[in-house]
Amino acid sequence: MSELNLQELKEKLLAERETLINKLKGNDLSIDDSETPDPVDLAVRNYSKNVMLAVSENESRQLVLIDEALLRLEDEEYGTCQNCEKDINPKRLNAIPWARYCLDCQQLLEQGLLEED
Ligand SMILES: [Zn+2]
Structure with missing residues (x-):
């Protein structure tokens, strides 16, 4: 450590x-559909709305x-x-400070061999 x-x-x-x-807040603003939509604009907007929803899911x-x-930092865990x-590995934590797993377990997870709680 x-x-x-x-x-x-x-x-x-x-x-x-x-x-x-901030990004999530920004997304909320940009999917506001309160203006009068024209059909083409609406199609475009629905498309970007779906993309943005997918993005917010990752972000959330x-x-x-x-x-x-x-929390783990607070608990000294x-x-x-x-x-x-x-x-x-400290290098891994410096690159991805929110990593939950070591590299080995992360690989297992990505191969579907590890169940997340
Ligand atoms: Zn591990």
């Missing part, structure tokens, strides 16, 4: 959280991961794989 600067990671997480929240999910990571309980 000595390679990790927890304060710095916390700041990264908080900054990322802020960005996501990431927001949950970030909140969890912040940060940096431990949520599956095998080994320390997560």
Whole structure:
């Protein structure tokens, strides 16, 4: 854990959280359909609405991961794989501060071999 600067990671997480929240708020504004629609415009808008909803789903999910990571920081459990309980590689955490799993378990997850709680 000595390679990790927890304060710095916390700041990264908080900054990322802020960005996501702003994006999600921005999406809400841009899918406001209260103006009079013309049919072509409407089709375009429905399309981008779907794209944006998909994006917000990813973003909401990431927001949950970030909140969890912040909680783990508070509990001083940060940096431990949520599956095998080994320390997560500090380089990985510096790149993805909200990572829940070590690289091995992440690969298992991506192959569908690990069930998320
Ligand atoms: Zn693991």
